[in-house]
Amino acid sequence: MESGDKPLTGAGLSLARGNEGSLVIHIAGNWERGQVLPNPEETLQAIESASPRALGFDASGLAGWDSNLLTFLIKIKEWCTTKNVECVDTDLPDGVRRLLALASAVPERKGARRESRRESFFVTVGGKAQQFVVSAGEVFDFLGEAFVSIIRFLGGRASFRRVDLLLFLQETGAQALPIVSLISMLVGLILAFVGAIQLKTFGAQIYVADLVGIAMVRVMGAIMTGIIVAGRTGAAYAAQLGTMQVNEEIDALKTLGVSPMEFLVLPRMVALALMMPLLCVYADVMGILGGLIVGVVMLDLNPVVYLNETKAALSLTNVWIGLFHSAVFGVIVALSGCLRGIQCGRSASAVGYATTSAVVTSIVSIIVATALITILCNVLGI
Numbered sequence: 001m002e003s004g005d006k007p008l009t010g011a012g013l014s015l016a017r018g019n020e021g022s023l024v025i026h027i028a029g030n031w032e033r034g035q036v037l038p039n040p041e042e043t044l045q046a047i048e049s050a051s052p053r054a055l056g057f058d059a060s061g062l063a064g065w066d067s068n069l070l071t072f073l074i075k076i077k078e079w080c081t082t083k084n085v086e087c088v089d090t091d092l093p094d095g096v097r098r099l100l101a102l103a104s105a106v107p108e109r110k111g112a113r114r115e116s117r118r119e120s121f122f123v124t125v126g127g128k129a130q131q132f133v134v135s136a137g138e139v140f141d142f143l144g145e146a147f148v149s150i151i152r153f154l155g156g157r158a159s160f161r162r163v164d165l166l167l168f169l170q171e172t173g174a175q176a177l178p179i180v181s182l183i184s185m186l187v188g189l190i191l192a193f194v195g196a197i198q199l200k201t202f203g204a205q206i207y208v209a210d211l212v213g214i215a216m217v218r219v220m221g222a223i224m225t226g227i228i229v230a231g232r233t234g235a236a237y238a239a240q241l242g243t244m245q246v247n248e249e250i251d252a253l254k255t256l257g258v259s260p261m262e263f264l265v266l267p268r269m270v271a272l273a274l275m276m277p278l279l280c281v282y283a284d285v286m287g288i289l290g291g292l293i294v295g296v297v298m299l300d301l302n303p304v305v306y307l308n309e310t311k312a313a314l315s316l317t318n319v320w321i322g323l324f325h326s327a328v329f330g331v332i333v334a335l336s337g338c339l340r341g342i343q344c345g346r347s348a349s350a351v352g353y354a355t356t357s358a359v360v361t362s363i364v365s366i367i368v369a370t371a372l373i374t375i376l377c378n379v380l381g382i
Contacts (some may be wrong), residue, residue, distance in 0.1 A: 013038040013045055013059075025076070028061030033067040035146035036177035040075045047079070054086040059093060070099055077104070142339050145261045146269065154272065158262045168271035172233050176279060179228055184283035187224050188212055188290025196299055205299040209309035211289030218318045219325060221283040223370060225276065226329030234337035237268055238358035241341025242351040250342070261340070269334035277323045286323065317382050325373060326366030329366050336362040 002278065011031030025047075047055065055076070064070075077100065080087035089097055119127075152158040195211040231375040241264060244250050250260050270350075288310060340358035344350050 019078035022054040024056045026058045026332040030063045031065040056088045148265045165267040185290040188287030190289035190300035192294035210313035213310040216287035221281045225283045226366045234333040234362045235355045237337030238355045242344030242354040245344045265338040272330035272334040275325040280326035281355040333362045333367045
């Protein structure tokens, strides 16, 4: 090493002046992970301050190396390319030279690295609007195919396995009774408790029976049942069809000439449309029972008097409106779950997204449908 040597901080690296304005980097020691390594930025600054015409290496004192040395040398070679400085690596170990040649053989494709850039407001709005139009087109196509499959079902020409329909009837009906019982009774308890606090002030505790009975039978029983089914059955439908989409089973059905709409979606939709009104009636009974518990325990009402008041408050109109709600909700949940499952991507994460989207779509659609039906009933005066 000549008098112009510039030792750097960090074991295993130093710079030495060579012949004809060249600079030699002496690499020594252990360059493996876990060792104290020189800072590449400081090394490049020292090299640039020396203004060499050529750059060489001396690895005679190198004891061990791994990818850390390669990363360091790649940065040195990139600097030499940028500054038009000749880089001579003949004195490096053969393995290091081969890997460096491999790393520089195929240059990085322009745009391969994802650059984060902030889109303008109008670009974002335009992209969202475009996605909405495409999504709306897919929804209408799906609804049209579902309508055609229902017509074929009513005409006895739909192709699906009857055993699948029976299985879905069991899954959406009998197996959902425990959770429907719990939630509906609690909703009836809550309605009765909130109403009792206000009605007790006026000595009109008996009208808690009217409040709970009309609310549960007309709309609340159907809404709570719809939300339960959306989270339980709609999500299951989306996960099942999404997994079939990932495994390319739906593509296989199309290849065989079998309509996925009739074979997969139709039995699920029919099962929910048939079982939802029955679950709604059951939820109405459990909600009234919850109100009865509050009326008897909290308000000291006679059970027979409470039930008679409930019977007097209800009418068949309220019952039919509730059943209509439930049938509509059943179709909505089935269509939402199956739609998101059919639209699922080809990855495991896409199945989770489809499941979440199915639940959100079902609940939002239930609320919107409830508002529309309520407005319609108000216009019709029922």
